Amino acid sequence: MEKLRLLLDVYGNRFIFLLILLCAGIGTYATALPPTVVKGRITDTAGNALAGATILVKGTRTGTSTNENGEFSIQTPKAAGVLVISYTGFTSREVSFSGDATLDIRLSAADNRQSDIVVVGYGTQKKGDLTAPITSVNMDDVDKRTTATPMDALQGSVPGVQVISNGSPGTSPEVRIRGIGSFNNENPLYVVDGMFVTDIGFLNSDDIADISVLKDASGAAIYGVEAANGVVLITTKKGRLNMKTRVTYNGYVGIQVPTHKVKMANGQQFTNYALQWQDAADSGSIRQSANLYGGAGLAPTTSTDWYKQILRSSAPITNQAIDVQGGSDKIAYTLGGNYLYQGGIMQYQNSFQRYNIRFSMDVRAFSWLKLGITTTVSNSVTFYPNNAAWETAFTASPLFPVYDSANNPSAFPIKFANSALIGRTDANAVAQARYNYNQYKQIQVLPGVYGELYLWHNRITLRSQLSEYYTSGLATNYAQQVNLGPGSTNTTPSMLTSSQDRNTNYILDNLVTYRDGLGRHHWSVLLGQSSRSDRYRVTTVQAQNVPAQQQFWYVTNYTRDPSYYSDNGTYNTSLSYFTRGTYDFDNKYLLTATFRKDGSSKYQQKWGDFPSLGVGWVISKEDFLKNVPGLDFLKLRGSWGKLGNDGVTPNAGYAIVNSGNAYSGIFGSTGSQNGQYVPGYQVNNFYSNVSWEVVTEWDGGIDFELLKHRLKGSADYYNRATNGAALNESFPFGAPAIYGNFADMTNKGFDFALSWGDRIGKLGYLISANASTLKNTVTKIGSISNIMGGVFGWAAEYPNIIQPGLPINSFYGYKTAGIYQTQQEIDADPVAVAANKSVPGSVQPGFFKYADLNHNGVRDAGDETNLGSYLPKVTYGFNISVSYRQFDFSVAAQGVAGNKILNLNRGEFQKATSSINLDQKFMEHLWTGPGSTNMYPSAYALSQPWNKEDGGGSFFVESGAYLRIQNIQLGYNFKLGTNNPVGLRVFVTADRPFIFTKYSGFTPEISGIGYDNQVYPVTASYSFGVKATF
């Protein structure tokens, strides 16, 4: 509350002052006018209000436009006359009036969708007037998807937007809009009813009335320093004035099942393979398995399928939503609630459930004043899985059982088997999944209040909105006391980690919108000011020896450790001023210009300017194209602008003095005394002044509608250049890295969308497709030539590289050029000869052959090269929907191409001192003799350094391309009852039922930078649902 008071103190006074001054200004202007007043409401033929329609008194320069309810009021010096009413996409009408009058005017559509209202930043625009490639998502299609989070439902439906799902219950997908322009933060900005959030996983698809995706600078620059990764605008459902009460129920129940399962090698196959490692550790472990668990000698009979052990055959998913909307002449409201449960396909505790309550009310207090409140409350409980079990399931030997009470008597509380008994270090995947309790409870509240003032016959709207985003989370991680064996001393005490976090973010927006027109000229001006404060805090405590019952899960009474305490937080404020002007002549020549000045407390250089300009030319309105048969609409667009990304670590920009125990030496550690700290400090003079990253984006596009609006499409070329991307620049000698705005990169590509829809009698159909291409290139990384990286723990074995000229984080390593088939082949290859000379026998038949890229006759660092990028070159989706009488049927598919995945599950042998398991496909294709394969190495090869020292390289980098049938739905619509009939729809849905990919792992959907390791697979789900409206 203190924050709120502060905001109001600082801004409240000034804002009230603004209102008073504006009212006074309008007041004096208004009293000078003569008295004839014509009021009215303009709707389409169905009675839906048309906002922004222009009304002009014929023969004068007097005009106005309608408000969002389609209402207008115009004062004219003439006692009688004719009003010309026009609205893009609708046929203009002339209506005469005489004296004060109230008119109800209906316009009929000019048979296209260019009149649709699209939500843009801080306002709305007609689709036909847009100069930016803004995609308004079809919410009907979104509703068909049975996903736990709304962004998952957008997968494959918006060109230029890549969505990477995660199978872990309740986990939001990764979303990238037009590539990656930052090393820091690639998430788009989500704006929910005016409030900035980083993720919309707390919303249910049913809460959402509208989603707009702002992809280019002309659309997004109004969000300034937040907009560099694109903006997703979400409007929650709202009632309308004079709306009959409508109750909607929407629900489904379904099951999720694993797809594209990887078959692991069985015990027999593994034994054959492991023996070929020709290593005492391997044969010893195999003998031991036969001794303990059955079999004889080197032929054990145990064959544990670890995947099967941790995988459920199915898991439930259900979503139940109810929504009530209505409105009187003064008040409109909506009230909704929903419940979602998603189980996990991993065994044991992992699931997601969420309850949402949503309420909004808009009050038309006076004809010139509207007030409203909106509140969304989301309450969720997530149990996170232990994803390490996936990795173990892949790599663990099948030669030991899940449970083993006979040989592992120390195991407690469950008699899990321990691989140490057969001399291995594999974890027990089932124990990993079972001994995992990782709960996150979160409440998220999104309240907002606004007031809107209409002045000068609705030409001017003043709006003030205060929004809050409050979240409170409690993470509880409890590791019970266990002994995994084999020794009795291996007991791990129980450990409770409890973490509380909260976000308290506020935004206060003040907006003035002026919309007017004269003759065929139309213009609008938006002036806005916004202030923001974001506060985050997280406190973590840990204790040991906490009893297993949940009632005792508090840290206080147990063995606390001071070093297990952490308290962290951030507090940032920002202040922004922005303006947008739009102008069009006859809806033919379009111009949009925006400018935002953003100030942030995070950096020394506080202020940044973000301009944009967009132009459009509706060529189809030109005389020379007017009568071209089949050409209904054709528009050319172009835009330029600058966007910012402040997802950069805040920076204080001074030399750091590090002091305290962590920077103090130990002295006096002798045979009789314990060493003690002597206070010390270190100075770090390596720093820079960091600021946000700036993206400059060009976009050129074309929109068209042909053949009686049946064929529609658009195409865009985009070019986004990030300047001053912040990254850690390393220095030689292990000197501290400097975080600064050193790098540049570009993202270029095309977005396409095309659809064909028609109706033949009772058969309606629509085929649509979209695709986008991406070329990401790092163009500069400061003064250094490259940065090697990778995933934690494997950066040495499977590195990636950031290097000018390549896509960000490209896989890097040796390129395999087949397999040595014979000794003659080895003797003929100078690279192999050189290796065998320094360590005899290091290259043998069945081993990888590496391309000698620098032609120096040895395998060395100069042979390492770019092995491809995890970023898809193409993402695409298509959709076919058919309706016949009361039935409808749709199929949606999506896919990516041109990306690479590093199969780290397969690649883990690199660090292993003895054999680890492999998938059956790998195992069955291993090289067994000359001519058997020129792709897979021999089993023995995998044990040998030649194939292990950063080895394999390109062999483990696979194509990540896939095509997936994303959604199939069959629905039947009917009505029940005659008086106030209930509209009913029943539907069966298959989500993600089929996937087509050559990738050898479980799922080609890999979040992050493309390393497949510990990835929770995405499931298919099959469900049945009902939607009822009355």
Added chain:
Amino acid sequence: MRTYKSILLLASLLLASCSKFLDHPVENLAPETTIDYTNLSLMYQPVSGAYKAVTRGGFAFWVPTFMKTSQSDDIIPETGYSEVNTLINNGVSGSAIASFWALDNMWVNYYAPIITCNGALAELAKFGANIPSGDAADQQQLLRYQAEVRCLAAIGHFYLCRSWGNIPILGPSSIYPSDLDTVHITPMANVRQYIMDEANFCIANLEAVAPNKATHVGGLTKYTALMLKAKTALDIAGSDNGSPYWDTVLDCTNQIMNSGQFSLYPDYYELFKIPGKLCDESILEFQYSDFGSTTGNIVTSGEDATGSQWANLFLFQAPNNSWGGLINGPGWLVPSDNAYNFLVARGDAQRIKLTFERCGVNGNPGTYAVTPDGDTVSGNVAGAKYFNGKAYTPTSESNGTSGYYGSNNNVRVWRYAETLLMNAEALIRKGQNGDAPLNMVRARVGLAPLTNATLQQLMDERRAELICEWWGERFNDLVRTDQAATVFSGFVKGESEFWPIPTTEIALDKNLQ
């Protein structure tokens, strides 16, 4: 039109006055600290910070340790890194290992503390500016502190030079990013001369006591600096009996021996265990602590509790022991049969007892052995027969089981025994009798005295005394006596003596090409 004017007016008002809202320090970052340079009681703080950089992470980090140790035939690396197991252990160098990450890790773990030391020197200068010109005591103390820091940096350069030959010298100015651009590679001879010069400054200004009697107990003293100078001179002299540097070796070691500050620790078995910490034999030791507590902060050469304790010098050498408990680790750096047989042939029982702890019976899984301190250690599927007793801290000497293998033990770097052996070598090289210092070392481990010891006998004694330690003496000795190519299959004279500069470093700095 008045309306527009009003709006514009207001907009400019808002713009003008609200920026206070943005002016607050960035949350949760280190605050701007001011150090009171006039308060001379704080003057040791940057020095303590430099010790931290050298000892935690730094010179005793696990990665440089296995890199240097694996260059010896006393050790089978068994590291899980085939570059080490096959290439480095066989004496292979050059482009085959240039991009190996651990090579870069070692480079970084030696150079980064040197940069911290240089930062500390800059801090000391700021304190120094506040010492009145007549205040001789504080002036002397400033020089002493500077010498401690410069000696740490010189030791870093010494080991870098041993592993890489021609290396860049990071002098006192290398504390700003712009300074690093000007760094260039210095020929090995000049680097060694630089180390000698630094050592001379340190010898003149450090305390003339053994480290265990220093003001800051265990810190560097005059004798550490003398040892550094002696070792550098020994490297320069190499195998050339006529080299004048043998006089330097002799002079420096004589000074240490004549100081009366040092003696050999009588119980050789306990020398590397808790009782032997900072004993009278210690010339350079890195210090750690668990503060006598079973829980909480434990400071190791890996890092402190907030860092990775796993990365300490001892843990990765712990045996792979299915009996579990504290005596359990990945079982890397296994003492070799070659080394064992060498000691057996010499009848070196005490050295075998200290160094060769057993993993079960001949390393066979399912069998057990008990150490002299009562820890049960099993065999393992890898069949490693031994684990390094010089890295072994018994459970009975550890504070509880929640610690780490080797926690609370110090890392022994330079011992007086080596001083005696260097003295003996200098004497023998100069054609004099080296029996006296040599036999002191032999007597301690119960070996009969030698008469008119030969150079080979001396070199064998060096190998035996320093067997399985981590500072690269065995490899260095083989190289300087020209035996490396005989012992290591991949060793190519003129190529394998030094490692290539890591490719990562070259990518960061073209001057290193």
